Amino acid sequence: MKMKxxxxxxxxxxxWGSNFVFGAILVKQFSPMLLSAIRLSFTSLFFIGYALLTRNSVRLQLSDWKLLIPLGLIGTLANQTAFFTGIKSVDGTTASLILSLAPITTAILAWLFLREPLTKRVAGGAVIAVLGVYCVVGVGKPFQITPGMWLIFIAMLTFSASIIMMRKLIERIDPFSATMYSTLIGCAMQIIAATLVEPVNAIWQAPLWAWFLAIATALLMQGLCGLLWNRQIKEVGAAKAAIFLNLQPFVAMLVGFALLGTPVTWSQIGGSVLIIFGVMVATELLPRRGAHFFAKPSKEEKISS
Known part of the structure; x- marks a missing residue:
């Protein structure tokens, strides 16, 4: 069962690792905000269909909207717009490495806003991860953060902020309902913003294969994989599942090289190792002496997941 x-x-x-590469392909066919609106629309339909089939939804209270609206604005509208605009000029490998800083950023935001303790491990891991980012964007050339990189940083920050808001929201409603409603609200905001800012008629100029890829990635990566991931966390525990997240940059490197011919440099490889090591140090994912990866999740892990 565990191997499954x-x-x-x-x-x-x-x-998810391939999503960086497919996103880079799709922004050449759609404008960033319209692409985000298309994907969010089909993801929302997926969640609505799942909720109807499983009857898994809750009634919202007025207090829930106070978190859902900022969550849709920051976690969906700002995040998706920054990501798809940034990935037009940033390769998938670099984008995935910058976004892999999210666990550390989330820990720092939790310290600032939720009063959670900031440990020496988090501080040390943050320093190691920042050195890794420097290796990726600064080694072998003048250190310069491009506008596209800044946008990916914003995408990472808004993602981390959305995790903090989601933590508060799921204290009152279940995680799936929180995800579904925040996605629906963010989707509505994205459609309105895209309609106001960009020419809507441009979406019909995209080739059929681009539409298929946009819909498939929305249903598979944002819809189905999200449900699968949450279910498997219950089986193996949140900590062990989080270890797999650190493999995303390597997947992005391999898929980017295979599909787009994106070169992989030694500085990127070294930087990715430092970033992943820093994240594992900060989030205490390095196995303790005597611990075994295939051990059953602890009672605390099961409760937290």
Whole structure:
């Protein structure tokens, strides 16, 4: 049973790591905001269909909207717009490495806003990860953060902020309902913003294969993989599942090289190792002496997941 869970987690990472490359392909066919609106629309339909089939939804209280609206604005509208605009000029490998800083950023935001303790491990891991980012964007050339990189940083920050808001929201409603409603609200905001800012008629100029890829990535990567991931966390524990997330940059490197011919440099490889090591240090994912990866999740892990 555990091996099946690990296999499904690996499939999720394969899709999510490939998402950086497919996103870079799609922004050449759609404008960033319209692409985000299209994908969010089909993801929302997927969640609605799942909720109707499983009857898994809750009634919202007025207090829930106070978190859902900012969550849709920051976690969906700002995040998706920054990501798809940034990935037009940033290769998938670099984007995935910058976004891999999210666990550390989330820990720092939790310290600032949720009063969670900031440990020496988090501080040390942050320093190591920042050195890794420097290796990726600064080694072998003048250190310069491009506008596209800044946008990917913004995408990472808004993603981390959305995790903090989601933590508060799921204290009152279940995780799936929180995800579904925040996606629906963010989708509505994205459609309105895209309609106001960009020419809507441009979407019909995209080739059929681009539409198929946009819809498929929305249903598989944002819809199905999200459900699979949450179910497997219950089987193996949140900590072990999180280890798989650190494989996304490597998947992005391999898929980018295979599909787009994106060169992989030694500085990127070294930087990715430092970033992943820093994240594992900060989030205490390095195995303790005597611990075994295939051990059953602890009671605390099961409760937290």
């Amino acid at each position: 869970s690990y296999l499904l987690l690996s499939v999720c990472i394969l899709f």
